Each structure stands twice: as structure tokens, then as C-alpha cells.
Amino acid sequence: MVKPTKASKSAEASNAGTMPVSEIAGVLGRILQRHGMAVLEDRRRTLGLLRDHAPSETRAVRLLMSAYDMDVPKHLAAEGGAPSQFKIEQEVNSLVADSGLQADLARWAVNVWSAALSGAAPGGAVSPAVVTAAAPAAAAPSADSLTWGDDAPAVQVAPTAAPPTAPMVAPSYAPPPSSAAPMGAAGVAAMAQKPMFRFALIGAAIIIAVVGLKSYLGTSDDAPNPASPAAPSQPAAPAQPAAPPVIVGSTSEDANQWPEFTGAAHPNNNPNSWQFQFNLRFADARVMTYNVFVAMNANGRAGSGSVRALDIRYLSGGAEKVSSTPSLPVSREIEPSSKIYITRINTTSWANNPSQAPSICLIFSSGNSPRSFDPDKGVFCAFELQGSTCGSQKIGCGRLQ
Amino acid sequence: MVTPNGPELSAAGLARRQLHFVLAVDCSGSMMGDKIASLNYAVRSAIPAMRAAAADNPENDVRVRVLRFADDVQWTVETPVPVDQFEWSDLTAGGETNMGAAFTALAQALTPEKMPGRQLPPVLVMLSDGLPTDDAEAGLAAFMKSEFGAKAIRIAVAIGSDADKTLLQSFIGHLDMKPLQANSAETLVNRIKWAASVPMKAASAPVGASTDSVQNLAQGVASENENGGELVW
Numbered sequence: 201m202v203k204p205t206k207a208s209k210s211a212e213a214s215n216a217g218t219m220p221v222s223e224i225a226g227v228l229g230r231i232l233q234r235h236g237m238a239v240l241e242d243r244r245r246t247l248g249l250l251r252d253h254a255p256s257e258t259r260a261v262r263l264l265m266s267a268y269d270m271d272v273p274k275h276l277a278a279e280g281g282a283p284s285q286f287k288i289e290q291e292v293n294s295l296v297a298d299s300g301l302q303a304d305l306a307r308w309a310v311n312v313w314s315a316a317l318s319g320a321a322p323g324g325a326v327s328p329a330v331v332t333a334a335a336p337a338a339a340a341p342s343a344d345s346l347t348w349g350d351d352a353p354a355v356q357v358a359p360t361a362a363p364p365t366a367p368m369v370a371p372s373y374a375p376p377p378s379s380a381a382p383m384g385a386a387g388v389a390a391m392a393q394k395p396m397f398r399f400a401l402i403g404a405a406i407i408i409a410v411v412g413l414k415s416y417l418g419t420s421d422d423a424p425n426p427a428s429p430a431a432p433s434q435p436a437a438p439a440q441p442a443a444p445p446v447i448v449g450s451t452s453e454d455a456n457q458w459p460e461f462t463g464a465a466h467p468n469n470n471p472n473s474w475q476f477q478f479n480l481r482f483a484d485a486r487v488m489t490y491n492v493f494v495a496m497n498a499n500g501r502a503g504s505g506s507v508r509a510l511d512i513r514y515l516s517g518g519a520e521k522v523s524s525t526p527s528l529p530v531s532r533e534i535e536p537s538s539k540i541y542i543t544r545i546n547t548t549s550w551a552n553n554p555s556q557a558p559s560i561c562l563i564f565s566s567g568n569s570p571r572s573f574d575p576d577k578g579v580f581c582a583f584e585l586q587g588s589t590c591g592s593q594k595i596g597c598g599r600l601q
Numbered sequence: 602m603v604t605p606n607g608p609e610l611s612a613a614g615l616a617r618r619q620l621h622f623v624l625a626v627d628c629s630g631s632m633m634g635d636k637i638a639s640l641n642y643a644v645r646s647a648i649p650a651m652r653a654a655a656a657d658n659p660e661n662d663v664r665v666r667v668l669r670f671a672d673d674v675q676w677t678v679e680t681p682v683p684v685d686q687f688e689w690s691d692l693t694a695g696g697e698t699n700m701g702a703a704f705t706a707l708a709q710a711l712t713p714e715k716m717p718g719r720q721l722p723p724v725l726v727m728l729s730d731g732l733p734t735d736d737a738e739a740g741l742a743a744f745m746k747s748e749f750g751a752k753a754i755r756i757a758v759a760i761g762s763d764a765d766k767t768l769l770q771s772f773i774g775h776l777d778m779k780p781l782q783a784n785s786a787e788t789l790v791n792r793i794k795w796a797a798s799v800p801m802k803a804a805s806a807p808v809g810a811s812t813d814s815v816q817n818l819a820q821g822v823a824s825e826n827e828n829g830g831e832l833v834w
Contacts, residue, residue, distance in 0.1 A: 244733070245734050248697070248765075252629045252696065
């Protein structure tokens with residue numbers, strides 16, 4: 201069993217240590233910088249270099265070579281820069297399907313390769329930002345703590361308090377370790393902080409977004425299924441004490457009546473990714489809190505995301521009750537006149553669902569740039585999900601702050 | 602008697618033949634920790650066996666040299682030292698596995714110019730756990746073309762279960778002789794002790810008996826490998 205180590209330890213001593221994921225991505229990046237991408241053409245040399253530079257990381261090296269044998273680095277390098285989140289998800293899925301690796305192991309390997317290749321690309325450097333892109337792997341179990349073929353959930357999310365700056369409007373739990381977000385224009389987020397930009401759009405954006413949402417739904421191919429019941433089918437709620445009063449999404453047609461949910465953020469400080477949470481009350485009176493993570497790929501039209509949900513009755517010590525989806529596809533449309541971006545993710549499947557969270561069709565709006573997300577302009581609506589399509593029954597809407 | 606270096610032979614050289622025993626040690630990063638520590642211990646503890654083997658053949662002048670390779674190649678014992686004066690200085694590990702450069706350095710060292718006088722085939726022992734990170738094949742080709750490279754008795758010890766035995770087999774160049782496998786500290790000590798003494802005896806065998814000596818050596822290698830050893834590395 202490998203034990204933790206500190207960088208300050210001697211090289212010999214580090215033989216017994218565990219190298220953090222970000223560090224092994226840095227090691228791999230330095231190998232690629234020193235020897236060039238051509239080294240990847242030679243398997244023996246690649247393996248030898250990894251073993252020489254990370255001698256104590258036997259399992260990590262094997263994982264990376266498993267990904268290498270499935271041409272993951274070749275596919276990622278073909279992207280010509282920082283791989284998109286979509287590409288990363290694609291490689292993870294392929295690796296799981298083709299090699300039989302457990303999903304979290306596959307994701308770990310792909311993220312490390314992605315971070316290393318991004319840093320080793322021409323003109324690139326293994327910067328902290330790039331290494332941070334592998335943070336999901338770091339947040340997820342280290343390679344050494346992972347197991348081959350283990351069926352245990354990839355990540356356990358423990359309930360935590362809401363951020364101190366946010367008013368208590370919603371139950372909150374710690375954000376899930378996000379998948380590696382694509383590297384993007386780091387300065388875009390700053391634009392959204394400009395007061396003039398914000399105030400000029402606050403009022404109009406909400407209205408336009410709602411119109412956009414309604415328009416979008418009206419023209420969507422996802423027409424309601426006439427055979428479906430009027431309300432989403434909900435699993436029977438277990439007998440539990442009444443849930444504490446919380447703010448939940450509104451079914452009002454008046455956007456001014458929609459509650460505000462705070463805590464929206466860009467994971468990894470990446471303006472092309474979103475993370476936010478909100479609460480929904482269902483027909484069976486259960487209140488679920490949903491935590492949504494979305495990352496768009498380079499073209500801004502598609503991406504991937506994941507959703508976690510928790511019945512708020514389990515907020516205290518209910519980490520094992522957190523439901524989570526696998527990686528889900530995300531699509532985005534633009535409302536041409538207002539340039540409001542409307543993004544959609546459907547929880548068509550759950551990796552595990554101990555909270556018996558109802559599936560939802562979630563649509564939310566973001567700013568007037570494919571990469572900006574001004575929380576003041578964010579609105580969302582959750583609808584029933586009928587099969588894999590969006591139904592007409594609104595569960596709740598809110599504003600994202 | 603005609604020898605390759607006949608015109609240059611001195612009276613002293615005619616009296617005793619030299620036998621160069623060269624240790625080439627992989628000191629790359631993958632050898633860090635237990636492996637390099639075990640190797641240091643093993644070589645140190647093998648010295649008495651080396652001296653005993655040399656003492657069994659007093660007509661031969663056994664000289665020892667040590668080459669380490671990692672990011673660079675360095676003779677830690679550059680001038681061949683009589684075995685009874687040989688002392689081991691512990692090696693440290695770190696860097697990449699430039700085994701090709703090590704082969705090249707051996708080729709440059711094992712020449713008639715640098716090994717004057719009557720010479721027995723040198724004994725080369727390659728100790729490595731790793732996969733070469735440079736062009737090892739080119740270095741090996743240069744080595745095999747060298748005067749004494751092809752004639753040498755070449756022994757390889759593969760440290761760990763995932764060492765590149767294919768390349769080490771190419772280094773040995775004899776189908777009947779496989780790399781000695783060492784998968785634990787204890788086994789490594791035994792392998793190095795064996796490699797430091799038995800091949801020396803084979804190299805000291807009279808001319809004409811060399812074929813039998815190689816066969817005996819191959820059998821010895823096979824027998825040594827049969828001992829197995831716990832799979833630790």
C-alpha cells in the first residue's frame with residue numbers, strides 16, 4: 201500500500217509515497233515536453249519513461265498505459281489543443297466499453313492524459329491551470345485508492361452547509377467532483393462582472409429568457425406524450441417527518457414570482473461550464489434538491505453534464521442517499537433576437553438513485569455569449585421527463601444567482 | 602603463441618591473462634528504493650565470492666569495472682581494479698534509462714587499445730529493471746560490433762517481473778541462455794552472487810573447452826532461474 205508523501209522528501213523516500221493526480225499529470229506533461237509528442241509512437245519508451253519518472257506509482261502507470269493502449273492520447277491529441285469535455289467523455293466511455301475499466305478509473309486516466317497533453321501542446325506549458333483541469337481526478341479517488349472492477353460508487357458526496365455568502369434559500373450539498381472542464385477563455389468571466397453589462401440586461405434577460413424557453417418548448421420536437429398522465433409519475437414517498445420549509449421552484453407563469461437560487465458558479469473557474477442547484481417540490485410533496493453540472497465543448501452547441509439529487513429529508517448525514525446520473529448529453533440553442541443561450545439536459549438515466557429522485561427535463565438560460573454566464577440572467581425551468589423527451593408539465597422554475 | 606595483440610605483449614602480459622569483469626548497472630528512477638538498496642547490498646556481499654572465483658584461477662588476472670547508467674552514463678570504477686582491491690560504493694537511482702548509451706560506452710571501452718595484453722573473453726553483467734528510454738537497439742548493435750563485445754560472456758539480470766527481457770535476451774545473444782530473473786531482494790542477491798562468480802569460472806576455461814563452458818553456463822543459468830523466487834517486484 202502506498203503511503204502519502206511530500207514533495208520535499210528525497211527521491212528515494214518518495215518511492216513509498218503517493219503522487220497526487222495533478223502531480224502525475226505534471227510529470228507526464230514534462231516527459232512530453234522533454235521528449236516531444238513523438239515519444240508516444242513508442243510504447244516501450246513511453247512506459248519506460250513513466251516508470252522512471254513515477255517509480256512508486258505502479259498502478260497509476262498501468263492505468264495510463266491502459267488508456268494509451270486504447271489510443272486515448274492519440275485521440276485527445278488529435279483535438280489539436282485542450283480536449284473538449286465532450287471528447288473527454290467520449291474517451292471515457294470508449295475506455296470503459298473497450299477495456300472493461302471501471303468508469304472512475306477510466307476518467308482518471310483520460311483526465312491525466314488530457315491535462316498532460318494540453319500542457320505539452322505546442323505553445324503550451326504545464327501550468328497550474330492545466331493541471332487543475334485534472335482536478336476531477338484529484339477530487340475523485342487517487343489511482344492508488346481505486347480498484348479494478350469495483351462496483352462501489354465512484355464518488356460519495358457529503359452534505360455540507362451552503363456557501364457563507366449565499367442567503368439560506370436552498371438546502372445545499374457539496375458540489376460533486378466535476379469532470380474535467382474544457383480549458384477556455386479565462387477572461388470571459390470577468391466581463392460578466394461589469395456593472396453596466398449586468399444592469400442593462402438583468403430585467404430584459406429574465407423576460408426574454410422565459411419567452412425563449414416557452415418559444416423553445418413550443419417548437420420542440422419533444423412534444424408531450426398524449427398518453428402520459430398530467431403529472432409526472434412519482435415514486436411513492438417513504439413515510440418520513442415533514443420536510444423543513446424551503447424555497448422551491450415556482451410553477452407561476454410570471455417570472456417575477458420565481459424564487460432565486462444562489463451559489464451558481466463556474467467549476468474550475470471555467471466560463472464554459474456551469475454548476476448550480478435548486479429545489480423542486482413534486483406532486484407527492486417530496487422536495488428534492490438538484491445539483492447540476494454542465495460543461496460545453498468548444499463549439500458551444502453540445503457538451504456533457506451530470507445531475508445529483510437528494511431528498512432534503514436526508515440532508516443531515518445522508519451522503520449515501522445522494523442520487524447521481526452518469527454523464528449525460530447536453531444541448532444548447534440560441535434565441536437569435538436576444539442571444540440568450542438555452543441549454544438543456546435531461547436526466548434520462550441514473551447511475552444510482554437512492555433518493556428515488558424523479559427524472560426531469562431541465563432547461564436553463566445563460567448570457568449573451570456562448571461562454572458567458574452572468575448569474576443575473578440565469579433562469580431555469582424543470583419539466584416532467586417522459587421517456588427521453590421533455591413533457592409539458594412544469595415542475596418548477598427559478599432564477600439563478 | 603599468436604594472439605591478437607601479439608607484437609605488443611609484454612612479459613608480464615604473457616605470464617597472466619586478464620579477465621575483465623564489468624558490471625553495468627541500471628540506476629534509473631524505476632530502480633529507486635528497495636531495488637537499488639538490494640542491488641547495493643547484493644554486490645557488496647558478492648565480492649567475497651568474486652574473489653574466491655578469481656582465487657580458483659590464479660593464472661588469470663581478474664579486473665573489475667563498474668558502469669552506471671541513467672540520464673547519463675558514468676564509469677564509477679573506470680580503471681580496471683584487481684578483484685582483491687575492488688570495493689563497492691553504493692549507487693543511487695534517478696533519471697531515465699539510457700541503456701543504449703550504456704551499450705555504446707561499453708563498446709568504446711572494450712577495445713584492444715583499452716584492454717592491451719592477453720585477454721580472456723570479458724564477462725559483462727547487465728543489471729536492469731527497466732525499459733530503455735533511448736535507442737537501445739542502436740547502442741546494442743554498436744556494442745556487438747566491437748572487438749570484445751561479441752566475444753564477451755554476457756549475463757543479464759532482469760530485476761522485476763516487467764523488465765524488458767526481450768532486449769536483455771538480445772544482449773545475451775545466446776538462445777540457450779535466458780536473463781536471470783530477480784523478483785525480490787533475496788533473489789536479486791542470489792542472482793548477483795551467481796553472476797559475479799560462475800561466469801568468471803566459465804570465462805577462465807581453457808581454450809577449446811569454451812563451447813562446453815557456454816553450455817555449462819547456460820545450464821547454470823537455467824538451474825538458477827528454476828529457483829524462482831517470490832514475486833515482489
